[in-house]
Amino acid sequence: MLMLGQIGRLLALSLVLWVAATLYIDLTPGALTHPIRGALGFVTSLPIGWLSVLLARYVGRLGPRQLLAGVGLVGALAMMMDGVALRWFPSVYGSDPLAVRLGAAWLLWGYGVSLAIAVVMSAHHERSVAP
Numbered sequence: 001m002l003m004l005g006q007i008g009r010l011l012a013l014s015l016v017l018w019v020a021a022t023l024y025i026d027l028t029p030g031a032l033t034h035p036i037r038g039a040l041g042f043v044t045s046l047p048i049g050w051l052s053v054l055l056a057r058y059v060g061r062l063g064p065r066q067l068l069a070g071v072g073l074v075g076a077l078a079m080m081m082d083g084v085a086l087r088w089f090p091s092v093y094g095s096d097p098l099a100v101r102l103g104a105a106w107l108l109w110g111y112g113v114s115l116a117i118a119v120v121m122s123a124h125h126e127r128s129v130a131p
Helices: 004-027 029-033 035-059 064-088 097-129
Strands: none
Touching: 004 029, 004 035, 004 064, 004 097, 029 035, 029 097, 035 064, 035 097, 064 097
16 A cells, blocks of 8 residues: 555656656657667667666655555556647647657557566565565
């Protein structure tokens, strides 16, 4: 169970990460639309996802059994902000429709990567403490 202070810190982290990803899409549309650089963005999402999970653990002061819930909360809020922005304010991601679409794909991939990493970390912890 997450405590109220942890929830507040994780919600703030979610907002910061959402702003950073949104700025990346808006300021570097060429990184998304270029075939090689766009693919590289997906590959670099693996270490970035891992770091974001560690950041959530640190900022949220999460115990091992709280990690999945904490990362899920960060991701859920960011995904909801993306959903609202993509539906009603797509220009926040830039003016190129292709870059916005590819940015949305990159965001979905990144959320999945982060959640998968949190699942693996949580399972590893459970296995290491099992009798």
